[in-house]
Amino acid sequence: MLSELWTLGLKGIDGFKIRVEVDIASGLPSYAVVGLPDAAIKESKGRVAAAVRNSGFDFPVKKITINLSPAEVKKTGTHFDLPIALGVLAASGNIDKKAAGSFETLVFIGELALDGSLRPVAGVLPMLLALKKVGGIKAVIVPGENSAEAAVSGLPCFYAGTLKDVAAWLAGAKELAVCKAVQSPERGCAPGDLSEVKNQALAKRALEIAAAGFHNVIMIGPPGAGKSMLAKRFGSILPPLTADESLEATKIYSVSGLIKSSSLITERPFREPHHSISDAALIGGGSVPRPGEVSLAHNGVLFLDEFTEFSRPAREALREPLESWQVTVSRVRDTVVYPARCLLIAAMNPCPCGYFGHPTRECSCTPLQIHKYRARVSGPLLDRIDIHLQLSPIKYADWEGLPKGESSTAVAERVAGAMAVQQERFKGSRTRTNAFMGVRELREHCRLPEGASNLLETAMNKLGFSARSLDKILKLARTIADLDGVAGLKKEHIIEAMQYRTLDKTAELVTKY
Amino acid sequence: MPIKLEEEKLARIRLNFFSCLRCDWLLKLIELYGSAQALLERNAEDLAADGGLSPETAERFVRETRHADPHGELEAARRAGVRILTVLEEDYPALLKNIYDPPLALYVRGKIPPGTPAVAVVGTRKPTDYGARSAARFARELSRAGLALVSGLARGIDTAAHEAAVKAGGLTWAVLGTGLKVCYPWENRKLAEKIAASGGALVSEFPMAAGPMQAHFPRRNRIISGLSYAVLIVEGDYKSGALITARSALEQGREVLALPGPVDSVMSRGPNMLIKNGAALAENALDIITALPAEALFGLKTAGLAEKETGGTTAGRLKDLSPDAGSAYLAIKESREGLSVDNLLHKLGWPVQRIAAALFELETSELISQCADKYKPAV
Numbered sequence: 001m002l003s004e005l006w007t008l009g010l011k012g013i014d015g016f017k018i019r020v021e022v023d024i025a026s027g028l029p030s031y032a033v034v035g036l037p038d039a040a041i042k043e044s045k046g047r048v049a050a051a052v053r054n055s056g057f058d059f060p061v062k063k064i065t066i067n068l069s070p071a072e073v074k075k076t077g078t079h080f081d082l083p084i085a086l087g088v089l090a091a092s093g094n095i096d097k098k099a100a101g102s103f104e105t106l107v108f109i110g111e112l113a114l115d116g117s118l119r120p121v122a123g124v125l126p127m128l129l130a131l132k133k134v135g136g137i138k139a140v141i142v143p144g145e146n147s148a149e150a151a152v153s154g155l156p157c158f159y160a161g162t163l164k165d166v167a168a169w170l171a172g173a174k175e176l177a178v179c180k181a182v183q184s185p186e187r188g189c190a191p192g193d194l195s196e197v198k199n200q201a202l203a204k205r206a207l208e209i210a211a212a213g214f215h216n217v218i219m220i221g222p223p224g225a226g227k228s229m230l231a232k233r234f235g236s237i238l239p240p241l242t243a244d245e246s247l248e249a250t251k252i253y254s255v256s257g258l259i260k261s262s263s264l265i266t267e268r269p270f271r272e273p274h275h276s277i278s279d280a281a282l283i284g285g286g287s288v289p290r291p292g293e294v295s296l297a298h299n300g301v302l303f304l305d306e307f308t309e310f311s312r313p314a315r316e317a318l319r320e321p322l323e324s325w326q327v328t329v330s331r332v333r334d335t336v337v338y339p340a341r342c343l344l345i346a347a348m349n350p351c352p353c354g355y356f357g358h359p360t361r362e363c364s365c366t367p368l369q370i371h372k373y374r375a376r377v378s379g380p381l382l383d384r385i386d387i388h389l390q391l392s393p394i395k396y397a398d399w400e401g402l403p404k405g406e407s408s409t410a411v412a413e414r415v416a417g418a419m420a421v422q423q424e425r426f427k428g429s430r431t432r433t434n435a436f437m438g439v440r441e442l443r444e445h446c447r448l449p450e451g452a453s454n455l456l457e458t459a460m461n462k463l464g465f466s467a468r469s470l471d472k473i474l475k476l477a478r479t480i481a482d483l484d485g486v487a488g489l490k491k492e493h494i495i496e497a498m499q500y501r502t503l504d505k506t507a508e509l510v511t512k513y
Numbered sequence: 514m515p516i517k518l519e520e521e522k523l524a525r526i527r528l529n530f531f532s533c534l535r536c537d538w539l540l541k542l543i544e545l546y547g548s549a550q551a552l553l554e555r556n557a558e559d560l561a562a563d564g565g566l567s568p569e570t571a572e573r574f575v576r577e578t579r580h581a582d583p584h585g586e587l588e589a590a591r592r593a594g595v596r597i598l599t600v601l602e603e604d605y606p607a608l609l610k611n612i613y614d615p616p617l618a619l620y621v622r623g624k625i626p627p628g629t630p631a632v633a634v635v636g637t638r639k640p641t642d643y644g645a646r647s648a649a650r651f652a653r654e655l656s657r658a659g660l661a662l663v664s665g666l667a668r669g670i671d672t673a674a675h676e677a678a679v680k681a682g683g684l685t686w687a688v689l690g691t692g693l694k695v696c697y698p699w700e701n702r703k704l705a706e707k708i709a710a711s712g713g714a715l716v717s718e719f720p721m722a723a724g725p726m727q728a729h730f731p732r733r734n735r736i737i738s739g740l741s742y743a744v745l746i747v748e749g750d751y752k753s754g755a756l757i758t759a760r761s762a763l764e765q766g767r768e769v770l771a772l773p774g775p776v777d778s779v780m781s782r783g784p785n786m787l788i789k790n791g792a793a794l795a796e797n798a799l800d801i802i803t804a805l806p807a808e809a810l811f812g813l814k815t816a817g818l819a820e821k822e823t824g825g826t827t828a829g830r831l832k833d834l835s836p837d838a839g840s841a842y843l844a845i846k847e848s849r850e851g852l853s854v855d856n857l858l859h860k861l862g863w864p865v866q867r868i869a870a871a872l873f874e875l876e877t878s879e880l881i882s883q884c885a886d887k888y889k890p891a892v
Contacts, residue, residue, distance in 0.1 A: 202854040205865050221886070350885060357885025359850065367668060367700055390886035392853060462877040496869040499854065502883060 003090035005103040007083040008127035009068075009075050012289070012329075012336035013251045015123070015130030017107075019069040020080065022087030027063035033084075035068030038076045038288065047078075047112045048085045055116035055164040060092040074333050076288050079121040082110035082141070085163055086170075099170040105138040107131060108166070109146070116163040120145035122257030125250055128153035141166055147179035148263040149254060152247070181263040191235045191270065194408040199394045201405070203230055206389050206500055208411050211237045212418035213434035213479030216322065216344040216384060218307070218377070218503075221391030222358040227347040231272075231303045234345060236408035238268045238301070239416045245299040248339060252291050252298055269300030271342075275309040279317040282310075289329040289336040294321040297342035307346035308376045315381060318344070322384040325436070341432075344385065348377070357392050386435060386472050388503040418482040434479045439471075446474040449489050459498060459505075469504040473497045518601055523583040524549035525599045529618040530581035530720055531574055534566075536732070537614035549617075553578055589721050594709075595622045595693050603627075609739040612765045616718035616736060620693050623714030625686060625740075630809035631661035632801055633737045633762075635755045636670025636747035637780050642850075642889060644670055644748035644780060647772055649677035650820055651745060654798030656683020658813050661713075663688065663741045665733060666705060667754075668698050670747045675704055678713075685713040686740060690733040692723035716740070734758040735765070742809045743768035745795055749783035756783050759792070768804040770795040830878055837863075841871035842880055842890075851887030 002023050009018045031045040052059045066084055068075050086108060090100040109127065110118040124146045131137055132155055140157045142150045147159035158176035160166045168174035194204060203219070207230060210217045219227045241249060249265040259265075273282060273293045284292030294302055304310060321327050321340035329336045350356040351370040356363040365373070422433050425445060431437055437445065448456070459465045465473070476497035477489050484493070498505075528539055528549050542564050546552045555564070560571040590597050598605045598619045606625050609615050634651055636644055652662050652674040662678040664671040666687035678685035687708050689697070693715055696702040709715055718736060719729060734757045738744050744762040746769070749755030759769050770793045774781020788794050793804050797819035802810070831839065844860050845852050852860070857868050872888060875881045881888045 199855055199859070201858050202865060357887065368698065371700065390853075392886045394855070458877050459873075462879070492866045492870055495873045496866045498873060499865070499869045505883075 001091040001093065003087045003100055003103070005083050005087055005090070006107045007080060007109060008107060008131060009073065010077065010123045010127055010255060011073070011334065012338060013123075013126045013255050013291070015127030016073075017131065017134060018075065018080075020083040020087050021067040021069065022084065022091045023065045023067075024060050024088070024091040025063045025065070029061045029063065031064045031066075033066045033068065035066075035071040036074045037068060037080075038074065040078050041068075041075060041080050044078070044081050044084055044112075047081050047114060048088065050114040051081070051112040051116040051163050052085055052088060054114060055162065055167070057089060057094045057167075058092070060088065062092075064088065064091075077121060077123065078111035078119075079109045079123075081112040082118065082143075082163065082166070083108040085112055086166065089167060095167060095170055099172070102138075102170070105136065107137055107140045109141065110143045110160075112163060118143035118160055118162060118166075123255045125149050125152055125254040125259070128155055128157070129247075129251065131155060141169075141176065142179065147177075148182040149250070149259050151179040151181040152250065152263045183262070192229075192233045193236055194233050194411055195405045197226060197229055197233065197405060199405075200226055200230065200391065202499065203389055203391055204405060204411070206387050207234055208237060208415060209476060209479050209483065209500070210234075210343065210345075210387050211411075211415045212483050213386075213422070213475070214341075214343050214432070215386035215435045215476065215479065217346070217387040217389060218382070218385045219345065219347045219389045219391060220350050220503075221347075221389075222350060222355050222361070222393060224393040225391035226393070227391060228305055231301075231305070231345045231347060232270075233408065234301055234303075235268055235270045237411045237415055239412065239419060241266055241268060241299060249299055252295050252338065256291055256296065258296070267300075269297050269342075270303065271297040271301070272303040272305060275304070275306045277310065277314060279311065279313040282314045283317045283321055283340070284327045284338050285329050287331070289331060289338075291338045292327065292340075294318070294340040294342050295327060295338040298339050299341060300343070301345060302342040303345045303347070305347045307348040308373060312376070315376070316378065319380055319384065322381075346377075346385065349373075350390075357390070359392060359395055382503065383468065386476055387500045389500070390502055414483055417485065418479065421482045421485070434475055434482070437475060437478075442471060442474060446478045446489055448474075448494075449491055452489075452491055452494060455491060455494060463498070463505040465498075465501065465504050469501050472504075473501055476500055520550055521548055521601060522597075522599050523587075524553050525601075525617045526583040526586055526597060527553060527578055527581045529616075529718070530583075530586075531577050532728075533570060533573060533577075535614070536617060536718075539617060540614060586720060589694070590620060593622065593694060593721065595620050595721070597621075606740055608742070609736065612735065612739040614735070615739070618718065619736075620717045620719070620721065621714055622693050622716075623686075623709045624712065625714050625716070626684075629661050629684060630805065630811075630813070631663045631684075631686065631741045632805075633663040633741040633744040633758065634670070634674040634747060635664055635734075635737060635744065635749075635758045637749045637753055637755060637783075638667050638669040638671075639780070640669045640673070640748050641774075641778060641780055643774065643778075644772075645673040646890075648673040648747045651747070651772075651795070651798055651801075652677035652683070652685075653681040654818050654820060655801070656681040656685075658798055658802060658815060658818055660798075660802075660813065661686055663737050665690070665730075665737055665754075666698075666701055666708075666715075668701070670755075672701060672704060674747075675708060679704075679707050679711045682711075685711070687713070687715050688733050688736045688740065689715060689717040690719070690729040691717065691725045692719045692721040693717050694721040695724055697725040730754055731757050735761040738762035738765055738767050741767060742805050743770060743801055745801060746771045746784045746787055746792075748772070748774060748778075748780040750779055751782055751786065753783055756787075759783075759787060768793065768801075768806075770801055770804060830880060834878070834880075835871070835874060837867060837871040838874040841868065842875055845875075845881055845888055846890050851884065851889035853886040853888070855886075857888075 004021050008015045049059045089095045120143050144159045150157040157179035169176045246264050271293045282292050325341040327338045327340045351365040352373045353364045355361040477493040480493040543549050557571040557575045560566045561568045648670045656678045661684040663686045664674045691697045738761045746755045762769050771784035771787040882891045
């Protein structure tokens with residue numbers, strides 16, 4: 001006997017329909033899955049057989065062949081358990097023919113436990129979103145724990161607790177509950193407020209600009225300068241995710257199996273992987289491709305503390321996502337693209353011992369050591385970072401009696417304003433913010449004010465800026481002008497922007513005296 | 514026996530490759546046997562018997578000197594634009610010729626014009642701002658007076674002095690502790706090029722390809738003082754290369770001067786000790802010039818030499834500044850360790866953009882420079 005039903009597969013963060021065909025024939029008892037299944041699918045025999053038996057059905061002692069079509073695409077995941085089990089039940093006559101006839105308009109997703117209960121799987125939302133485009137589906141059955149996520153898709157989704165429940169529902173003996181969206185809880189752990197950082201006004205201003213234009217940042221300073229403190233509060237000045245962005249983020253988290261109870265990711269992602277991370281984990285990869293930290297930080301912040309301690313391959317691997325805003329993972333069988341439009345905040349010490357530029361402690365490094373240490377951030381990588389911040393710890397005498405700074409809410413308001421200006425500017429283009437401007441857009445939107453050409457010339461000759469860094473300066477100046485709510489660039493915007501490109505001008509900064 | 518000059522020069526270059534014996538010992542051996550050529554013809558037994566060498570050293574001496582290739586060395590030097598001088602030649606600096614142990618071979622890239630009086634300015638590799646600033650000021654003043662400035666191209670004081678001299682259009686000679694093919698410290702290779710290009714000279718007694726060995730640097734120091742009429746110690750701790758230079762200067766009968774510094778500064782302990790022991794105190798280049806012997810004074814310009822604290826070139830540029838930049842400059846100048854943008858914000862109470870504009874103006878007029886996050890008055 002033959003039965004056929006639908007389930008879904010994943011390629012990158014996009015889903016596609018898969019047809020599961022189960023054939024039961026007489027012959028030597030066997031269980032074979034064909035159609036490029038991975039190890040987890042091949043192992044489904046153990047789970048499916050036990051789940052079928054423990055749900056009160058007989059597992060046929062016959063020759064069982066399962067085909068996953070399209071047969072030439074590699075399939076991964078454990079969510080094939082439920083459709084395979086149902087296929088076996090239908091083909092062996094445990095589900096009556098009439099019920100099996102409705103399979104054409106149903107889709108099943110779920111992993112089975114040995115006792116027949118359904119377990120949650122990864123990637124439900126992206127798979128269902130693909131189904132939405134196809135249409136013609138009357139019901140999708142998912143495990144209970146995936147119900148909140150499935151509800152977001154807008155499809156008629158139902159969730160079940162066990163294989164038995166699903167079989168009963170097919171037979172018309174039981175109703176299944178409809179999936180309902182669950183609001184994410186309010187900011188679980190507050191990331192802190194910018195006003196808690198005393199002093200460091202330039203750094204706070206730089207972060208405001210970074211947030212407004214989505215510019216990458218590198219912070220250089222001795223221990224205790226407040227690099228981590230500032231970075232961790234960065235999330236509080238970013239505007240909340242838009243609906244589209246939220247869906248994108250949720251898809252990536254779903255594929256990685258990181259969606260817990262809530263339906264949608266609504267907070268800007270903030271990822272801070274440890275510096276022992278491998279390059280594959282950072283940008284994505286693996287024999288079965290999975291999104292890396294850069295993709296998990298899509299539309300949010302990727303904070304790399306102790307940047308120089310990351311392995312060289314990991315650091316250099318960042319070049320691609322920082323340039324093209326996506327990661328392409330190529331494998332022999334297929335190529336997967338993950339979005340990775342993240343804002344990088346890298347933090348590092350100024351020298352190997354950490355105390356170069358420290359107000360009280362002596363640095364014990366030679367200029368050559370410092371030079372070598374800084375060279376770990378390679379030129380091409382530094383090229384992709386718009387804002388350079390040099391920090392140093394403040395002395396107690398300065399710290400005492402400082403007024404509290406501006407609150408995050410006030411800064412976030414200005415950031416949101418500047419973002420709105422950019423949205424208007426880049427309407428209909430792929431560019432979203434100033435940081436992503438191409439050369440042509442740069443020339444169009446960052447026209448020099450009157451008399452500023454000699455300003456740039458002085459900057460190049462006296463401060464040693466390169467032509468490339470001038471472009472970065474113009475981009476930053478654009479964002480500064482947007483924060484000021486001004487249409488045309490002004491001289492002071494450009495000069496302020498130069499304050500954030502200190503590494504360009506100071507080739508000699510390290511070695512001197 | 515008449516000495517053929519060319520042959521003797523080659524022999525001395527060959528001898529110079531042997532680094533196990535100090536220069537003075539080699540010179541004694543040359544004296545003993547009459548010429549470097551004669552010395553090289555001896556076998557190990559002779560050398561051990563009447564040269565006073567241990568048998569091992571004697572054997573090594575024979576082996577290594579035989580191995581050396583003076584022709585190749587001359588060729589390599591020629592290709593690098595370097596001349597090799599021995600005391601037999603007229604171009605050999607006269608002052609250096611008269612020290613107790615003049616180098617057997619002196620490698621010179623650039624020119625050491627005969628009769629140009631020189632003064633050495635040396636100091637620690639890790640100077641304070643005060644030290645670096647003063648070294649640069651002395652270098653400028655000495656250059657203006659028409660004196661050549663000798664130093665060691667090391668980091669810190671040496672670099673500051675050489676750079677200021679080059680910038681002021683003066684002559685400066687850098688004595689290296691490596692061969693002239695090697696640049697140490699590595700980050701000073703551009704400075705070395707600038708010195709050679711500005712009419713100054715790079716000098717070394719080590720074979721072209723010799724690397725930075727620890728033993729080279731004290732030996733190098735005797736050349737620094739040997740080339741100069743006076744030595745100024747800017748900064749340095751008790752045990753520092755600068756004090757070795759001071760000692761060799763005394764041995765060679767050169768004037769030793771020291772820049773006084775705060776008594777609680779580690780880097781001023783050396784010069785302060787020298788002053789206590791009788792070294793002349795140097796406030797400005799005039800103090801140095803007064804200490805020079807009469808023969809060195811010919812043709813020196815001494816009028817309007819000393820730069821005042823706020824005087825000289827800085828004052829002129831200050832007048833052209835905008836009021837904002839002016840007050841920012843004063844604030845920066847007032848602070849000892851420099852000010853960050855944040856410090857300025859706090860001090861002046863201006864918004865970031867206003868401070869950025871002032872700093873830009875000051876930085877492009879080369880009045881201040883940035884180090885880490887701090888802005889300091891330019892050296």
